[in-house]
Amino acid sequence: MRVSCSRRYKRSGAAAVEMAIILPLFLALILGTIEASRLGMVSQLLHVAAREGCRTAVLPGQSEAAVQARINAALAGTGITPSVQISSPNGSWLNVEAPAPITVRLSVPFKDVSWLGDPFAFEETTVVASATMCSEKNP
16 A cells, blocks of 8 residues: 555656646647637628628619618627628629629638637738629619
């Protein structure tokens, strides 16, 4: 029994050393998982909002304010405020006729939407989403 008691005393600091080595790695893994999950969540939310905004943009009589309002409604409560670009290869999207494509592109820097403040994993990442649909405006 004395052997086991002396071994316990010799290893009294081993758990603290092991914890000091493993804890930073474990925390980095957990925080990285949170960051990656938030990145995926923001990307999905932007794709939904881009689709909703594009669906509004292709309808006759819509304005940029109406598209922006629809995007804001889709992102309500998320804390995400993206920059919005509406375009059409055939000129101004307000004047294109069916079936010309209209694209709505949303982008937001990830550092503005990270849950952990200043992100350590995706610092320079910009989350981008776009949707393209055919115009429904008649000549």
